[in-house]
Amino acid sequence: MSLDTLNAPSRFPVRIAHHFGEIANTLEWDHSLWLALGVRLQGTGKAPDALTLAEVEQAIAVTLREAAQ
Numbered sequence: 295m296s297l298d299t300l301n302a303p304s305r306f307p308v309r310i311a312h313h314f315g316e317i318a319n320t321l322e323w324d325h326s327l328w329l330a331l332g333v334r335l336q337g338t339g340k341a342p343d344a345l346t347l348a349e350v351e352q353a354i355a356v357t358l359r360e361a362a363q
Contacts, residue, residue: 310347313347313348313350313351314347316351316354316355317347317350317351317354319354320354326361327357327358327361330357330360330361331353331354331357334353334356334357335350335353338353
């Protein structure tokens with residue numbers, strides 16, 4: 295592949311990487327945070343495959359905020 299065909303990453307891949315990074319950070323959580331996140335996600339009433347990345351990230355943020363209180 296020629297180097298002149300490479301493009302700088304668009305903002306979309308950067309945003310996707312950010313969302314997956316936030317999700318990956320949950321691997322370090324303890325059991326109680328995982329349970330709280332599960333309850334919060336189930337509370338949306340959506341099937342897991344219907345949730346958007348933004349909804350999952352929002353649930354993660356709220357779960358962490360409540361745990362810090």
